[in-house]
Amino acid sequence: MASPTPLNLHAVYTAPQASRTFEHAIPVDSATDAVAAKQAHLTALQSFVPKLQEEINVFLTERMEEDKKAQGQISEKEAKEEENYGEEVVEDDA
Numbered sequence: 001m002a003s004p005t006p007l008n009l010h011a012v013y014t015a016p017q018a019s020r021t022f023e024h025a026i027p028v029d030s031a032t033d034a035v036a037a038k039q040a041h042l043t044a045l046q047s048f049v050p051k052l053q054e055e056i057n058v059f060l061t062e063r064m065e066e067d068k069k070a071q072g073q074i075s076e077k078e079a080k081e082e083e084n085y086g087e088e089v090v091e092d093d094a
Contacts, residue, residue, distance in 0.1 A: 007041070009048050011056060018063070022055050024048040 010023040026048065029040040068078075 009045065009052060011052060013056070013059065015063075020059060022052055022059075024052060 007026040007028060008023050009026055010021060013020045013022070026041065026044045029037040
């Protein structure tokens with residue numbers, strides 16, 4: 001019996017200034033029970049997808065911050081949004 005081929009969950013970010021590959025190896029269950037092997041695979045996939053999303057979000061947030069710094073400024077609206085991030089802001093109409 002041939003050994004199972006390892007599987008990888010990966011995403012690739014490519015831009016003119018940078019590229020990055022995000023990858024997680026998914027263990028292959030060599031159990032003889034095909035249903036159990038599929039369940040194990042799906043369970044692993046289900047746990048790795050949110051981790052991959054989080055890594056990508058962190059990376060992209062860092063890239064956005066670097067881009068803002070490279071531009072030397074952020075707009076007044078963005079500065080106000082960052083200052084009030086996570087808080088409800090009620091603006092006066094009067």
